[in-house]
Amino acid sequence: MCVPTPRIPLYNWGVQEETLFGKIAVEEGYVTQGQLDAALRDTNGTTLTEVLVARGLLNSSQVQIIRDIQRIHMAEVSAPAESGGMLRMDRFLLPCSGCDTHYLIQGYAEGTKFICRKCQKVLVVRRVQEPPPSSTGPGSRSIGPYEVLAEIGRGSVSVVYKARHRQTGAEVALKVLKDSETANPGYLKRFQQEASAASRLSHPGIVSVLDSGERDGIYYIAMSIVEGVTLDRAMATNRLTLRQFVEVLEQVAKAVHHAHEHGIVHRDLKPANIILDAAGRPHVSDFGLAKMDQLEKAATHPGGGKIGTPYYMSPEQVMGDVAGTDARSDIYALGVMLYEALTGKVPFPGNSVVQVYLGILNGAPVAPSTLNPRTPHGLEAICLRALSRNKDQRQPTALQFAEELRRHYLQPTLNAHGA
Numbered sequence: 001m002c003v004p005t006p007r008i009p010l011y012n013w014g015v016q017e018e019t020l021f022g023k024i025a026v027e028e029g030y031v032t033q034g035q036l037d038a039a040l041r042d043t044n045g046t047t048l049t050e051v052l053v054a055r056g057l058l059n060s061s062q063v064q065i066i067r068d069i070q071r072i073h074m075a076e077v078s079a080p081a082e083s084g085g086m087l088r089m090d091r092f093l094l095p096c097s098g099c100d101t102h103y104l105i106q107g108y109a110e111g112t113k114f115i116c117r118k119c120q121k122v123l124v125v126r127r128v129q130e131p132p133p134s135s136t137g138p139g140s141r142s143i144g145p146y147e148v149l150a151e152i153g154r155g156s157v158s159v160v161y162k163a164r165h166r167q168t169g170a171e172v173a174l175k176v177l178k179d180s181e182t183a184n185p186g187y188l189k190r191f192q193q194e195a196s197a198a199s200r201l202s203h204p205g206i207v208s209v210l211d212s213g214e215r216d217g218i219y220y221i222a223m224s225i226v227e228g229v230t231l232d233r234a235m236a237t238n239r240l241t242l243r244q245f246v247e248v249l250e251q252v253a254k255a256v257h258h259a260h261e262h263g264i265v266h267r268d269l270k271p272a273n274i275i276l277d278a279a280g281r282p283h284v285s286d287f288g289l290a291k292m293d294q295l296e297k298a299a300t301h302p303g304g305g306k307i308g309t310p311y312y313m314s315p316e317q318v319m320g321d322v323a324g325t326d327a328r329s330d331i332y333a334l335g336v337m338l339y340e341a342l343t344g345k346v347p348f349p350g351n352s353v354v355q356v357y358l359g360i361l362n363g364a365p366v367a368p369s370t371l372n373p374r375t376p377h378g379l380e381a382i383c384l385r386a387l388s389r390n391k392d393q394r395q396p397t398a399l400q401f402a403e404e405l406r407r408h409y410l411q412p413t414l415n416a417h418g419a
């Protein structure tokens with residue numbers, strides 16, 4: 001009996017790549033739309049790239065730049081950072097409901113169809129508005145043993161409430177996975193991973209996980225409430241002097257080193273994930289992207305791809321090298337935060353995810369002293385070392401990063417005059 005050959009969809013990755021190549025060439029200003037249209041009509045038996053080069057419209061350097069951008073666009077990436085980083089805000093991620101793979105879709109028109117590389121599900125590009133915040137009022141909802149008091153934060157896949165344990169009366173920060181994500185095995189696993197990772201850590205500089213569980217299909221993590229302000233807000237309002245910031249960063253590095261010693265890499269360190277309490281002490285939170293070395297022996301993370309928030313991602317994270325993402329990736333993020341404190345900007349700014357990624361992969365940070373002549377030489381050296389594209393050239397441990405801050409900037413220079 002003859003089995004009919006299944007029909008292959010008219011849209012395919014080859015067509016997509018050619019189409020995206022042309023769009024990028026126009027967006028980058030290398031060719032006009034008219035030149036692109038003419039080249040597309042003349043691609044019989046040849047690729048669009050070959051036609052554009054043959055017509056003298058693109059040179060090899062320009063082709064490579066477009067390929068770099070295209071590679072980032074077509075890359076498979078994991079779910080966005082819990083705090084809702086630039087990927088989420090710009091709505092550049094399209095999730096596959098069949099396998100939890102996410103795709104960068106900047107440059108694709110609404111309604112574009114393509115096939116998921118992993119599960120062959122047909123995906124349609126669309127941009128969905130974020131649902132409005134919950135109107136849950138004080139005392140109107142219970143989750144497990146906790147009474148919800150108020151909503152205090154909202155991320156891409158979870159909501160954080162101030163809540164009270166009904167028996168003990170203790171107030172906690174209760175992170176709850178959104179109802180729409182509980183059926184997603186990837187998000188659920190990541191949520192449970194956060195609870196597992198943080199609950200194994202006991203350090204004054206890390207937000208403590210007190211409890212976690214599931215009740216009536218609702219998954220939650222109860223954490224200590226840290227009253228204060230996030231580091232990004234403190235930086236934006238100039239609440240910290242440079243010395244105060246470096247003291248905070250030293251403590252953050254020591255807390256992160258504690259996690260590293262327990263086989264946990266944070267992978268999404270950034271000012272928004274650091275809370276300063278009333279005394280100015282930092283507390284690192286959001287281990288939702290943490291990598292637990294002893295639990296991840298495979299060469300790739302389940303679901304594959306990049307994890308982190310663009311500005312603070314290391315080159316190895318941008319490349320999707322999950323196996324190569326280690327403690328030195330967190331050190332890179334510490335370097336970005338130090339650079340930001342010294343100059344008032346991140347090392348690789350950009351108006352899009354692609355621009356940021358290209359800067360991280362191919363650019364070199366401008367020396368902080370060029371942007372701020374008052375930059376202490378010792379801090380600049382520490383910062384640029386942490387930002388090395390080659391992770392082997394960064395500080396080997398977060399503890400050494402902290403010790404360098406202490407030795408070259410924070411400790412008094414007792415022998416500055418020969419004492």
